[in-house]
Structures are given as C-alpha cells and as structure tokens.
Amino acid sequence: DIVMTQTPLSSPVTLGQPASISCRSSQSLVHSDGNTYLSWLQQRPGQPPRLLIYKISNRFSGVPDRFSGSGAGTDFTLKISRVEAEDVGVYYCMQATQFPWTFGQGTKVEIK
Amino acid sequence: QLQLQESGPGLVKPSETLSLTCTVSGGSISSSSYYWGWIRQPPGKGLEWIGSIYYSGSTYYNPSLKSRVTISVDTSKNQFSLKLSSVTAADTAVYYCLGGGGDYWGQGTLVTVSS
Numbered sequence: 001d002i003v004m005t006q007t008p009l010s011s012p013v014t015l016g017q018p019a020s021i022s023c024r025s026s027q028s029l030v031h032s033d034g035n036t037y038l039s040w041l042q043q044r045p046g047q048p049p050r051l052l053i054y055k056i057s058n059r060f061s062g063v064p065d066r067f068s069g070s071g072a073g074t075d076f077t078l079k080i081s082r083v084e085a086e087d088v089g090v091y092y093c094m095q096a097t098q099f100p101w102t103f104g105q106g107t108k109v110e111i112k
Numbered sequence: 113q114l115q116l117q118e119s120g121p122g123l124v125k126p127s128e129t130l131s132l133t134c135t136v137s138g139g140s141i142s143s144s145s146y147y148w149g150w151i152r153q154p155p156g157k158g159l160e161w162i163g164s165i166y167y168s169g170s171t172y173y174n175p176s177l178k179s180r181v182t183i184s185v186d187t188s189k190n191q192f193s194l195k196l197s198s199v200t201a202a203d204t205a206v207y208y209c210l211g212g213g214g215d216y217w218g219q220g221t222l223v224t225v226s227s
Contacts (some may be wrong), residue, residue, distance in 0.1 A: 001175075031125075039214045041159075048208055048217045049159065060215065092159060096147075097212040099172045101161040
C-alpha cells in the first residue's frame with residue numbers, strides 16, 4: 001500500500017495569513033496513463049469531506065482561488081493564501097493512483 | 113452536479129452483515145466513467161477507503177477488508193450498495209459513499225455495531 005504522510009498534523013494560523021500543508025507519498029503517484037491522482041480534501045467540523053484539489057493542482061468546482069496545490073512525484077503541497085474563518089477543519093491528501101486508495105493522517109487547521 | 117445519499121440501518125449487531133445503499137441523483141450511474149465507492153471514518157479518526165466499483169462493473173477492495181466486503185451496482189435504481197459481513201465493534205464508523213476519485217461525497221451515515 002502507498003503510505004501518505006502529512007505534515008504538520010496541526011496548524012494554528014492567524015486570520016488573513018497563509019497556511020501550507022505538506023504530503024509525501026511512499027512511492028511515486030504517477031499513473032501509467034501519465035496523470036498523478038493526488039487530491040486534497042477539506043472536512044469542516046461535523047461535515048463530510050469535500051474535494052478541493054484534484055490531480056495535484058486543479059481546483060474543483062466552486063473552490064475559492066485562495067486554495068492552490070502543487071508538487072510532483074512523491075511530494076505535494078496545499079497552500080491557503082489567506083486563511084479565512086470558514087477554512088477551519090481537517091485537510092487530507094488522498095492518492096487514487098493505485099489501489100488501495102489511501103489517505104494522509106489529516107492536518108487540523110485552526111485559528112490562533 | 114451529482115448528489116449522493118446513503119441509506120441503511122444505523123445499528124447492526126455483532127457478527128451480522130452491514131448493508132448500505134447509495135442513491136445517485138443528477139446523473140446516470142451507468143453513463144459516467146466514474147468509480148463509485150465507499151469510505152469510512154471511525155469516530156474521531158481518519159478516513160479509510162473500503163472499496164470501489166467501476167462503471168463497467170470491475171470491483172476493487174481494500175485488502176484489509178476484502179474477505180468481508182461486497183460492492184454492487186443497480187443501474188435500474190441508479191444506486192450502488194455495500195455489504196460488510198461479520199461486523200465487530202471495530203466497524204463502527206461514519207460510512208460515506210463516493211463518486212469519482214473523491215469528486216462527490218454523500219453526507220455520511222453513522223453505523224454502530226452493538227448488541
């Protein structure tokens with residue numbers, strides 16, 4: 001199985017300041033079709049997860065442009081340019097390149 | 113925009129079979145080149161992929177659960193379902209149904225395994 005490791009596990013952030021979450025996979029996430037199926041999910045308190053970013057850097061429909069994804073191979077980053085109150089929650093990276101699909105442990109973003 | 117909704121019993125006895133259904137609206141389950149699947153989240157913990165079924169019918173299961181899991185599709189009802197046999201307290205979790213590679217999620221349903 002591909003192990004997904006996120007850092008940090010907790011990120012206290014001041015409103016309006018940036019935040020960054022790292023995700024590292026135990027092997028390359030490049031699929032044989034050339035795509036890299038690395039996604040970022042947001043789970044607000046009491047809510048189901050929702051897709052923010054797919055294939056490393058593509059924002060899903062309705063996702064604000066303050067969210068951005070980058071990376072390649074085994075190292076990926078989610079950045080929030082200016083954290084807003086509604087961004088509080090847990091963020092997960094997820095790989096769907098190889099079965100079984102696997103998730104990072106989650107990073108809790110909270111306001112200082 | 114696809115919408116997914118889980119349904120099924122919220123309480124299952126140990127050793128019995130957990131059965132959940134996901135109803136898809138806003139699109140046909142058989143016309144989309146999607147994976148349809150299930151993910152669970154034990155209370156206060158992270159996400160675990162259970163398995164997926166491709167629109168063609170191919171199934172993929174988490175090896176840790178494979179001997180107990182069956183995912184199937186009913187195209188006539190635009191639904192897909194999960195069966196997890198021989199449940200224990202460790203299977204207590206919120207179960208989410210999923211469309212695509214994480215594109216669309218249901219609201220989730222809490223299933224408690226208890227006698």
